Amino acid sequence: xxxxxxxxxxxxxxxxxxxxxxxxAAILGEEGEAEARxxxxxxxxxxxxxxxxxxxxxxxxxxxxxxxxxxxxxxxIRLHPPSAPCLAEYGAEFPDxxxxxxxxxxxxxxxxxxxxxxxxxxARNAPDAAPIATESLRQVAVVDYPDLTLxxxxxxxxxxxxxxxxxxxxxxxxxxxxxxxxxxxxxSRLIVRRRGAEIEVESVEPATFAFVAAxxxxxxLAKAGSAGLxxxxxxxxxxxxxxxxxEQALVGFSVLPTRNRGVREP
Amino acid sequence: xxxxxxxxxCLPPLTGIGLRAPHxxxxxxxxxxxxxxxxxxxxxxxxxxxxxxxxxxxxxxPVSLHGVGLSLGSADGIDQRHLxxxxxxxxxxxxxxxxxxxxxxxxxxxxxxxxxxxPYTEEALRITARNVARVQEALGRRLLIENPSxxxxxxxxxxxxxxxxxxxxxxxxxxxxCDVNNLHVTQHNCGADPLRWLDAVPADAxxxxxxxxxxxxxxxxxxxxxxxxxxxxxxxxxxxxxxEAVRRFPHAPALIEWDSNIPALSVLAAEARAADxxxxxxxxxxxxxxxxx
Numbered sequence: 145x146x147x148x149x150x151x152x153x154x155x156x157x158x159x160x161x162x163x164x165x166x167x168x169a170a171i172l173g174e175e176g177e178a179e180a181r182x183x184x185x186x187x188x189x190x191x192x193x194x195x196x197x198x199x200x201x202x203x204x205x206x207x208x209x210x211x212x213x214x215x216x217x218x219x220x221i222r223l224h225p226p227s228a229p230c231l232a233e234y235g236a237e238f239p240d241x242x243x244x245x246x247x248x249x250x251x252x253x254x255x256x257x258x259x260x261x262x263x264x265x266x267a268r269n270a271p272d273a274a275p276i277a278t279e280s281l282r283q284v285a286v287v288d289y290p291d292l293t294l295x296x297x298x299x300x301x302x303x304x305x306x307x308x309x310x311x312x313x314x315x316x317x318x319x320x321x322x323x324x325x326x327x328x329x330x331x332s333r334l335i336v337r338r339r340g341a342e343i344e345v346e347s348v349e350p351a352t353f354a355f356v357a358a359x360x361x362x363x364x365l366a367k368a369g370s371a372g373l374x375x376x377x378x379x380x381x382x383x384x385x386x387x388x389x390x391e392q393a394l395v396g397f398s399v400l401p402t403r404n405r406g407v408r409e410p
Numbered sequence: 411x412x413x414x415x416x417x418x419x420c421l422p423p424l425t426g427i428g429l430r431a432p433h434x435x436x437x438x439x440x441x442x443x444x445x446x447x448x449x450x451x452x453x454x455x456x457x458x459x460x461x462x463x464x465x466x467x468x469x470x471x472p473v474s475l476h477g478v479g480l481s482l483g484s485a486d487g488i489d490q491r492h493l494x495x496x497x498x499x500x501x502x503x504x505x506x507x508x509x510x511x512x513x514x515x516x517x518x519x520x521x522x523x524x525x526x527x528x529p530y531t532e533e534a535l536r537i538t539a540r541n542v543a544r545v546q547e548a549l550g551r552r553l554l555i556e557n558p559s560x561x562x563x564x565x566x567x568x569x570x571x572x573x574x575x576x577x578x579x580x581x582x583x584x585x586x587x588c589d590v591n592n593l594h595v596t597q598h599n600c601g602a603d604p605l606r607w608l609d610a611v612p613a614d615a616x617x618x619x620x621x622x623x624x625x626x627x628x629x630x631x632x633x634x635x636x637x638x639x640x641x642x643x644x645x646x647x648x649x650x651x652x653x654e655a656v657r658r659f660p661h662a663p664a665l666i667e668w669d670s671n672i673p674a675l676s677v678l679a680a681e682a683r684a685a686d687x688x689x690x691x692x693x694x695x696x697x698x699x700x701x702x703x
Contacts, residue, residue: 145566148533149485152517155526170529172563172600180630181562184637189524196523225520229452229479229492269456341459 146170159186160222193221196231201238201261203316204254216245232269235262253307260309263301263336264343270299275392288399290366294359294388295396299338302357306331310345337393351376355384364400422689423663425621425682426474428640429467430668431460433675438463440470442675444682446506448474448665454503455495465502474507474618474665475500476587479521482541482555483514483528489521493548500549507618507663509554509587510545512538512575529564530574539581546582554617556587557607559595559624559638571602572610579615586611588659589620590651591644591667595636604651608658616659621652621685622667641670644681649688656692664689 146154146166158164159182171178194217198205205213220241226234239262242248243255275297284292303309310332333353335346348356355372363371365381372379388394426446429437431453436442447467454461467473479492500508513525528534546553555578557571569577575586588611593604623642629635644652644666652664666681 156517176631184561189522192523229521230455
């Protein structure tokens, strides 16, 4: 008699495409009928997970067409079934998978487009957080500014891409912008955020991108500013900071005594 | 009228609807008369608009949480992270019912997104009871456990489903969600007797009844198999089973589920009203054709 752990692991392997004769033998009915009955579950699992991937990567699906997407999704699901029940969060490995997927070689930007869609999905599902007001930063002493760390909106994601994927993405949203997309044009640095119920995808300058990326990694203001300056010697940190505040992208701050400063204000 | 008074200690419960994404906005905007709604917690676990919409609906009417992801029959045990997320949503929504399925979905770290059938054995009973007890303890709530639609039977199953459920109720104090469409689908596919099932489960434990439509598909090797796709009106034999169920479980509220080919909200509302009429007819002891009325 099949023990429950063996039965469940056997069914998992069988529905993901491995031959498991001991599972078929444990199902009531002759072999062909038992296989057909198990296939009902397999069909439901593969089609419902394909639908979940379509929902999470709708633009990739429209770019390659639904049939090709289904073909890729089938291969992906067998390799990377979900590990948790929230299917709105299924597909973290899909961008890397589709980038390396041999039959999609002719579309080298697909991986980055999928990364952008994953960021959009994460932004959509990120927790809500109230933005801080400009005035609240006034309580920070000027001498502490270099050590200030700023918490960014939890929905904010950063993407560096070699392809104009934000324009491909935008062309598949409603209402669509009418401009043609030059695939050969320069890549971009993108900031993805949710504001209210809307998803914003913005292309930013290299210095702003480096600054925000450093903040997101928990770097203090001094180090984030240096990262911005390293990307562009004319980087204006005050302006970048004001913009983050105006766009309500900051949700908290703290002053960490990360180094021992020789001089303190009395 | 006397029968109505003896069967109910209060007004008969009204039928709710399973709320799905296409109808969310309409219900938030107050354009639904549904007395209560049921949702899958898995669809509301992120931040953002969906959870906010659900909380705004909760201000106007009772909400039931009907989980599909806890995998109560898994030998691997309960996914603690998922359980914590169910609990966090439950604390915000304050549902009047919390339910899950008598099935399994996870094995070896993979979540298979299907309500897979358990063998009804002592071993599976022990594992499921342990999982149900852990979930109930973590949530601080009684769970209602739903009978699944079955497409296959395990050779080594040693007891009928109703007995397995009755034992589970005895071991954990959980309740039962009686899905009459699933009873019908399982009867057709696997030959179980739904009336025997209705008689064999502890009537006091049944806290909710589900109604839904199903599809009829050909199966390889000939014959026909019923698929529980929740994609159609409630079928006539399922209405008949529903009438039997409400006679036995008069206080369990019923729910209309519709998950594929989802129609207008008004169609679901009409289906719920039909269920209310079957219940009233059953209460006063007359037979009633839900489709015609």
